[in-house]
Amino acid sequence: MAPDIVSVLDQICTDIRKPAKSVVFRQGEQADFIYFLQSGALRIDCQLEDGRNLVLDFLWPDRFLGIVENDVYAWSATALVDVHLKRLRRSTLQSLAQDYPRIMDLLLQQKSASLMAAKNHIILMSCPTATHKLIGFLLDYSKRPEYYNPATQMLTLVMSRKDIADYLGMTFETTSRVFKYLETHNYIRKINHRQIQLTPHILQDA
Template structure:
């Protein structure tokens, strides 16, 4: 765990000592909006969606979280959003109280979490850009390119992208109807930018897709 960060062996061992490995099957909740916030999470493998329930009862998906990403933001002592596993997902679960105590002993560990916060901010900026493209075709094409950055879900040799989310999730995230997702996928296929192998597996021509931006 955390082998990609520049921590000392002692710092890494201390962080591992307060972390618990847990598993959530696909479509299972990790925590619910309004629930008391007790843990921060890091994805070992799999993918997670974060969604916020609006006052009218609709759920708004505002982020997809990938391997090595952290999540578990707390506001006023509770989680402001729900976290749901998209696929079979394995996580590190870290108690906030233990983490705060650990940072007092190993202050450099806080830098790790600040780095993750910056990564989360950059992801939010990318989402905002995607969701505001005037052409919905570009929104979807840009989203597929973003997904192809995830090595666990994209095979660079075959150019096959395995989507972790369904069409409803994509539509909610990008701000259009489910029917629009299906129509835009067909249009991308007609343009020979993608080839659908199944509902979840797509061959991407990344170079041609990048040319439309």
């Protein structure tokens, strides 16, 4: 990411701040803007025709969102905590890409990051049991420096049981039961619903 583009983008982007639980954009809306997540965390989900609500991804800082091929957003983005975003018109980015070829590198790099996340998601969903899925999820999550402290092994979940369930393709009851299983088998310690501590037992699986 060359400094010249960053400074240019910095100047023309609009700063957007959204509180937790607010929607950044909604599936089906006119896709006028590209966003760049500065801080906080987002949930990307889509509503299927059969009524299912599917969480496609969780997004962390330094990630773009709203890069779509067609003219409407194919999924929704919701803030899980208070977020800070930079916003840019899609049309502006497109014209800018001609003067700054590095923007294409940036876009390609972001697409690659999305693709890697999707492949990892597929691997998680293919796990044979719900326990494997959740352990895999927690180990991935423990790579987020904002929400995991390796010194204390404390992990702050920014999403609900239902969000995790919709991400892993299971019900929230099962998610809750597996959390219980992990606690009784000494994989984790629960401080409260959103605060858990990982034990060496679960960490050595990584």
